[in-house]
Amino acid sequence: MLKKSSLMLMVIFIIGVLAACNSGATNENADGQTEEQTDDTEENTENNGESDESDQTEEPDAEGTEDEDVNDESEENQEPVYYIDEETAAIHPIDDADENVVLLTIDDAPDEYALEMAETLQEKDAKAIFFVNGHFIEDEEGQKALKTIHEMGFPIGNHTYSHPVIPEIPEDEQTEEIVSLNDKIEEIIGERPQFFRAPHGANSDHSREVVEEEGMVLMNWTYGFDYFEEYQDADKLKEALISGEAPEIDINYSLLQPGANILMHDREWTNEALGDVIDGLREQGYVMADPTLIETLE
Template identity: 50%
Template sequence: MKKMMIAVAASIFLAACQSNEVVEVEAVESQASESSFSETIDENDEISIEVPYEYKINPVIFTVEPISDADTEVVLLTFDDAPQPPDSKTLDIAHTVRDKGANAIFFVMGQFLESEEAKDIVKEIHEMGFEIGNHSYSHPDMSSLSYDDQFEEIQATNDIVEEITGERPRFFRAPYGAYNSDTEDIADSENMTLMNWTYGYDWVDGYMDESSLADIMVHAPELGSGGNLLMHDRPWTSAAIGDIIDGLRAQGYEMVDPKLIESPEEE
């Protein structure tokens, strides 16, 4: 369960009385009640309610699975290595995805977030409503590192993202999809869900242009319910993403909102 903050306005209205004989008594009681209530809840006060997640990540094949009766015909859009100034396409991708009424996770690398330009981009896409995921600090093969080195890779990027957005990432994607039990333990300790992908093509020879990438992402043999689609901060990906979203919808799939995907909660 995750917490969703909902603003509650504290307006109190006095009920009309039906008899002159009880007007004064009801007025006094209403005034007392209003006075007591206003002492505890102001107009700008917020309360939290619990909202159930609708999906979870399959820990073996990394598809998006419904928890109860949520729509099964969904796919998840994800973008790695974002942003990479000075020629980053992350903002362009984010604007297109939002304009199409879709959502996505942007997985960031800590070493790319040292510049103010990159920090501003991450802050902006977070404020647009996109989830920020952790893709390590320096993009190593995590399975080749010691526990302590893996921990530093993950924690350092979590710290940077929290400094920028005020929130720690809920999802970790290991570079190259390479991880081990240490990675899993660290993700657990950081209250994160480990995530790989089901398919992606924008780094493969023959698909580094707008039309061929859009075609394969929509007609890939790996496409199916709960597909976890991997893309990157690339100019051809930015150019193709609108057609990819349209094509996926034409195939009967909707883009899942990452905020509905289950992850461990911090106290």
């Protein structure tokens, strides 16, 4: 009896030990799986968080870029609101644009005063076209001045390379005077001029053809007095440009009217008068036209 009882107790003990071992193994596996699943869950949560944060960060940037592109595109593709009458050189509104405008233009730039004139225009929030001569941009100083004026936002026009009287030179030289200057200007500022003015306002049939082939608008002017000896004085010039009258050269009636294309030059007396001229024209209700809003051939 005792042997049988001892044997049964040993069997029960062994079964209990085995059961305990199996239970521990099962719990260990279960814990291991739980930790692995938790790590996966945390990793996924972190990844999802990073993805969400990234998406949220990129979204405004994308919207901002889109707005900038729209604005840039809007500025670049803005429709012209004025055109130049080739016969009269006056600036005319397209549709319902403001009629009380005048266009300021500065020839023979950049000689000695073009940069100062550009600064005055910028201070007065006025625009102008600077018509350039090639012999003024052969050296580094002239090229730097041209680039600065362009970077200030002023359109650059072609006034021929060496300022000849166009009809008095051969056709091949006419072509060279115009095209070589366009090439030179493009080399310096990265753009070819969109406006052309012949020295002395003298064109030929051939020069007109070249200007058209080069995609430029040809323009002269409606009035300007600073190249007359009688008006090579800042005070006299100021009065003449503001009134449109120049009695000392027998212009006893006003040439100032809506659409006037006013000729000035890179000269000391014009530089001194410029700020007052802008103020005087505005006092009479005129707006300085933005040349970038003029219809071009391109």
